[in-house]
Amino acid sequence: MPSKGIALVTGAARGIGKAIALRLADDGFDVAVNDISANSEALAKVVDEIETKGRAGSAHVADVSLDEQVRGMVEQVVETYGRLDVMVANAGIAGIIPVAEMTSDKWDHVMDVNAKGTFLCYKYAGMQMIKQGNGGRIIGASSIYGKQAGGAVNFAYTASKFAIRGLTQAAALEFGPHGITVNAYAPGAIDTDMLAEVATEDNPHQAIIESFKKQSPLGLIGVPADIANMVSFIASKESQFITGTQISVNGGTFFD
Template identity: 65%
Template sequence: MTDDIRVALVTGAARGIGKAIAFRLSDDGFAVVLNDIHQNTEVLSQLVDEITAKGRTGSFVTADVSSEDEIRGMVEQVVQRYGRIDVMVANAGIGSYSPIPQITIDEWDRIMNVNARGVFLCYKYAGLQMIKQGTGGRIIGASSVLGKRGSAFNPAYVASKFAVRGLTQAAAMEFGPHNITVNAYAPGAIDTDLLPASLPPGTPRETMISILGGMSPMKTVGYPVDVANLVSFIASDKSGFITGQTLSVNGGTYFD
């Protein structure tokens, strides 16, 4: 990574963890490109306005992370605008509460396409660009505590997050000779819109927070900023000897 402008691309950045990561990397001095699906264009525009109002550099590009053409095009747009990509954060993800006997193949494919295929495509095209640049880089993906310890009632989500761990290790081995590190973060219960996918539909929010927070020795759920703080370190020059890891940020709900 050079001393010139550093560019970070964050997928799934319209809300929750992705939004927190984008804002934190902006505060760290990166020119940040926020990505989300086309339907969230207005939200992305507002977030970019917030970033630029602080004197930071920001922009957005819409793309469906499960589409190879759109991810290829997204990376090309970022390079056309800034000349490079130094950090890719493949954060976009979805989930649902669907026990194995009830989950449909369409729901399975939908979750796997976003959570696993989407991360793969981001790793692939960011990696190709970073290799071309020849100055190294950071590739970071979104796994989960459920990518380290299985859980009932959301099999596609669990499988997709385990897939991210394996992909991260494979990519770290392939990209390492190019001074590109590849790591993932594995959040526990984080207070975002995705939290309801952990429990049966209709569970009151207060009950949800109590149940999930009670699994932690700290007796609380986490917040998007907790994940953003970890990503900030992984994206920095200080993490140069860390690669192939899926780092936990779960309040002690699972030790590894």
């Protein structure tokens, strides 16, 4: 089957990013996946899964917080496939750091990965899509905490996700005349490895899950496929009249 286009998904070695990459492969896209070098082995396995689905896949190791690495990553994808049609800037980090323990270095690290990393992905993907002249889809990863602060999150994480909301709107205005839509997904609680990593002895993983279930009128916690399903639509031609939005996928935990 001919390819629907070329997609690049960052932070794709596990969790939401991996689910997005595999769903886009199911949708008919050839998919380039990215993560940091520490996750290169897991990233290679994602490529294997993409190829098992009959689509082309490739791994691109890069730190999204570094300008030259993001630029090089986009260039590699274009050298490999000839173009870039969908950018999913999914890579991000989280953590629970009380304000008294929030050092400038910790703040900068979260902002560099989440906010600057998304900016760089938007920038270089947008420039490439403008050059191609056929439009495109740019998609970022915000959060329920990019709409309303709350819960056990740190100051930097909340600020970084609010930044993605503004960045997405600004990019939609600038790239819109070129037929490029720019949107973000705003997940609520999703049961991933990242959620497990914030568990403590006093607040174990299962207790966190049950707490989030109680916050949803559906009595559910999300799974990575819930986000991948939304991204599938945003990346499609059918989403052509949607841009500048931050779409909630949170089981009703927060109403816009």
